[in-house]
Amino acid sequence: MxxxxxxxxxxxxxxxxxxxxxxxxxxxxxxxxxxxxxxxxxxxxxxxxxxxxxxxxxxxxxxxxxxxxxxxxxxxxxxxxxxxxxxxxxxxxxxxxxxxxxxxxxxxxxxxxxxxxxxxxxxxxxxxxxxxxxxxxxxxxxxxxxxxxxxxxxxxxxxxxxxxxxxxxxxxxxxxxxxxxxxxxxxxxxxxxxxxxxxxxxxxxxxxxxxxxxxxxxxxxxxxxxxxxxxxxxxxxxxxxxxxxxxxxxxxxxxxxxxxxxxxxxxAAEMDSERDRLLALRKKIEDKVVSELDVVQVNGHPERRMPHLTNISFGFVEGESLMMATKEIAMSSGSACTSASLEPSYVLKGLGVGDDLAHSSLRISLGRWTTEEEVDYAANKIVEAVRKLRDLSPLYDMHQEGIDVSKIEWQAH
Ligand SMILES: Cc1ncc(COP(=O)(O)O)c(C=O)c1O
Missing domain, CATH: 3.40.640.10 (Type I PLP-dependent aspartate aminotransferase-like (Major domain))
Structure with missing residues (x-):
């Protein structure tokens, strides 16, 4: 198909x-x-x-x-x-x-x-x-x-x-x-x-x-x-x-x-089989992303989570660029549009996720008609998009050289 x-x-x-x-x-x-x-x-x-x-x-x-x-x-x-x-x-x-x-x-x-x-x-x-x-x-x-x-x-x-x-x-x-x-x-x-x-x-x-x-x-x-x-x-x-x-x-x-x-x-009739199927699909996405990329985190408790939903933060990518690069997949971002600005999600902030990581987060939620083919496509696309964006990121280069980017004191000119 x-x-x-x-x-x-x-x-x-x-x-x-x-x-x-x-x-x-x-x-x-x-x-x-x-x-x-x-x-x-x-x-x-x-x-x-x-x-x-x-x-x-x-x-x-x-x-x-x-x-x-x-x-x-x-x-x-x-x-x-x-x-x-x-x-x-x-x-x-x-x-x-x-x-x-x-x-x-x-x-x-x-x-x-x-x-x-x-x-x-x-x-x-x-x-x-x-x-x-x-x-x-x-x-x-x-x-x-x-x-x-x-x-x-x-x-x-x-x-x-x-x-x-x-x-x-x-x-x-x-x-x-x-x-x-x-x-x-x-x-x-x-x-x-x-x-x-x-x-x-x-x-x-x-x-x-x-x-x-x-x-x-x-x-x-x-x-x-x-x-x-x-x-x-x-x-x-x-x-x-x-x-x-x-x-x-x-x-x-x-x-x-x-x-x-x-x-x-x-x-009521379909919940049990649906739950097992969705959990397997969610794990597939998480496993792919976590095994192929560094500086990623799956947000929230590792086990006490709904089977169909995952929220993943990606370090060293800009949230908006990530959404643009994956726009053929309809997902939610970790930012909420308020009237004047893009605010990091208060839920992720409430968990202690920093503003940068909260901005570069994706909420992926699967459903009754989500197929394995779609999941494979989405996982590949996300990995590819993150890699491409990081290729353009001087901060990611520095991170790879072992520099602790969070400790850099930036100077305004
Ligand atoms: C946890 C939770 N509560 C309440 C609502 C609001 O539901 P409704 O759209 O039916 O008013 C939503 C919908 O986004 C939700 O996810």
Missing amino acids: TLKLPIYMDHAATTPCDPRVVEAMLPYFTEKFGNPGSRNHSFGWEGEDAVDNARRQVASLIGADRKEIIFTSGSTESNNIAIKGAANMYQKAGPGEGKPRGHIITEIIEHKAVLDPCKRLEKEGFDVTYLEPGPDGVITRAMVEGAMRDDTILVTIMWANNEIGVISEIPEIGALCHEKNVVFHTDATQWVGKAPTDVNTDNIDLLSMSGHKIYGPKGVGALYVRRRRPRIRLVALQEGGGQERGFRSGTLNVTGIVGLGKACELC
């Missing part, structure tokens, strides 16, 4: 919709268009049945009861509902006592969809501790335990990180939270659908997930809200028709929800 360019290796950003998902969704745009809120006719009942079925499919992927699933527009919304909703419900200040009070624990390498709601709560009067992982990126139970206070009301730690794929000690942190009667939320956007999940044995109270990371449609996601032992209550962010047990008012996105349900069903 001939290789088709460009090659998509950015599945942590989004995944294509599985054709089987699209097929399941199609009837709900046209002939089955009823509003599940219409209780008096068959069109509405049909919509309600479809949503019920999807709720079962989503719940079954994470070991939940279907009544515990709230449909949302994606993980950003799920995180906001969970974090702000729990903080406002469990705050310590009583009515008339002024500013809300309570302590929240999170970490510095969370997605912005967790960090920004936490910052908002801080402005409103809550106290937030931002844990710093070590160079391996893992947040452990001991770290969370060390930050717990008498007034801690919420812990929110992501299951797998979106830039480095590192997996934190989620079941252990959940167990700690349950011992201390603290609500535990996890942003599982990059984890769910790719690894076995059971909200009961994993001790989760609130869990966010998104359709477009698991071969479902964009603009739809879910929030798991525990109903028993303990029953979690939330202050709703949005008022209206009272859909989704009052947690998320608004007419349901039936087509999207049907797609999310189908995507979950497929993940």
Whole structure:
């Protein structure tokens, strides 16, 4: 088979919709268009049945009861509902006592969809501790335990990180939270659908997930809200028709929800074989790059990482030039464009990776249709590009001559 360019290796950003998902969704745009809120006719009942079925499919992927699933527009919304909703419900200040009070624990390498709601709560009067992982990126139970206070009301730690794929000690942190009667939320956007999940044995109270990371449609996601032992209550962010047990008012996105349900069903059926295949492919890329190049590092914990994702820093190359030289492979770089400048990734910086190395990093994330041929092509292309760029680098020459480039004192003229 001939290789088709460009090659998509950015599945942590989004995944294509599985054709089987699209097929399941199609009837709900046209002939089955009823509003599940219409209780008096068959069109509405049909919509309600479809949503019920999807709720079962989503719940079954994470070991939940279907009544515990709230449909949302994606993980950003799920995180906001969970974090702000729990903080406002469990705050310590009583009515008339002024500013809300309570302590929240999170970490510095969370997605912005967790960090920004936490910052908002801080402005409103809550106290937030931002844990710093070590160079391996893992947040452990001991770290969370060390930050717990008498007034801690919420812990929110992501299951797998979106830039480095590192997996934190989620079941252990959940167990700690349950011992201390603290609500535990996890942003599982990059984890769910790719690894076995059971909200009961994993001790989760609130869990966010998104359709477009698991071969479902964009603009739809879910929030798991525990109903028993303990029953979690939330202050709703949005008022209206009272859909989704009052947690998320608004007419349901039936087509999207049907797609999310189908995507979950497929993940449950195919997760095991997919994981082994992707892990082998990821190792192939890492082995090739690490064996053929010097001054490279695979970021994050060596084992506690998602099988489909790797983040590699290359010394002595300039990040932008590396992206240009490999532009037929769609990957993410270790830099984020802000309005005025190119900032090194705060996640890599949070692990202690220096600015230069963070800039010259690639996040490669593989998916359901990534082939071995594509992986071989990408690995060769990256090695070749790094070699070419280093051929032009006087700093790399100096490094090879044994000079410690970091110790050079540059003089401005
Ligand atoms: C870890 C994590 N959380 C939240 C989000 C936001 O998800 P959504 O696009 O569904 O709002 C993403 C997507 O990039 C993510 O990777």
